Amino acid sequence: MNCLSLTNTPLFHGIREDEIREMLSCLNAREQEYKKGEVILRAGDSVTEVGLVENGSVNIVVNFYWGNSGIFGHVTQGSVFGETYAAIPGKELLNDVVAAEDCLILFLDMRHLTTTCSSSCVFHQRIVQNLLRIFAQKNIGMSSRMMHIAPRSLRERLLSYLSEQAMEHGSAQFSIPFDRQQLADYLGVDRSAMSNELSKMQRDGLISYKRNEFTLHEAAEEG
Amino acid sequence: MNCLSLTNTPLFHGIREDEIREMLSCLNAREQEYKKGEVILRAGDSVTEVGLVENGSVNIVVNFYWGNSGIFGHVTQGSVFGETYAAIPGKELLNDVVAAEDCLILFLDMRHLTTTCSSSCVFHQRIVQNLLRIFAQKNIGMSSRMMHIAPRSLRERLLSYLSEQAMEHGSAQFSIPFDRQQLADYLGVDRSAMSNELSKMQRDGLISYKRNEFTLHEAAEEG
């Protein structure tokens, strides 16, 4: 049933399967199955556990005051949810977590995760580092997206994104991991408007591109 | 010189001043002063330490490919910076950290923070929990802002924000912590356009407000 090897999850990365099995009881872990559509966590709950998706996937659902709701995140096999709220004791959950398909969730108590027990301190440390890394990666992802969405104009958003990509690749020439539609969604703009703006930027000599291959040009080339 | 009590910082919260002093050597801590404008961390650096602002404040500065740059964050006394990158070994910093004024920084090695030493395990645990809380709060702040900025239209952004505020206050009537300009900046829109939209929404019967006091109305009231 459980096809997922916990060693390969971000949370247990660096710990052997047999060591994990040993830890689970000490960690006060519990497994629970959910049918598609079942609510796993509800807005208003006080969360003390991290949920690890062993099978299937879950949606993060936000409910608005006027009754409508929207899917704000999707957590797939091997990833965790609820960690943000579990890390702030007493903080009430602001969204629902709903099974996107039939799924199996492993719940781990946050306090047990972060508190060293007598038997396996070294693994606790490892898990803590993994947890911190998970948070940090989420943080980086969100803050760079924020950075790109902050400018008002379409062109500035594109420049901000391409600028960062160039930085990351350490080169003015690179390929991006998105197709046009995905990039548009990421930047929160319309796809065709974006395509349009890209070709204007190319005409203006700022960039050149072919499909996903981009090259950034110098700013002031007019001597 | 050091007017800041470390006990009152989010990182050392819950640990007494004298206990902190004891820990600092064990934590491999070092203090360093910077003059206004000095670069504390530079894009491309590999960061292993968390910086705690004991005095003054620092700016997070992003450099774009075309030479321009922008201030993307401001870290004040008692708060930390660099924690995100220190939590991901090997990850290169994507922005500069610059002294916004003369300042004193306490550097703490991330590995020492998260690795229990023989003498004071209980405080390490506390610090780890504090670190996780710091990350989690940053996460919540960013993801809710992302949520509000995601919609294209001004009205939807306002509804998203007001909806969340109602949730948090547990009531359809509440006051918001922003003035109009701050709210506009937060939502990434123009202030006057927002004021305009707010009055339209009031005319449409969706909400009513007076200054910072808002009341949300039912969606379908036509009976």
Next chain:
DNA sequence: GCAGGTATGTTGTTGTAACAACAAGGAGGG
């Protein structure tokens, strides 16, 4: 090579939000 589908680019129209400029309320100080 051809057919069908998908991804990308192009164009024109329309709505909406930024912008600018100003009016109307408070709040605080002399």
Next chain:
DNA sequence: CCCTCCTTGTTGTTACAACAACATACCTGC
């Protein structure tokens, strides 16, 4: 009280991005 500063609301104009509809390029299986 008057004056000034600051915040908020209002209006009209303009620029720009969403939208729709279509054209072209690219890919895949046949």
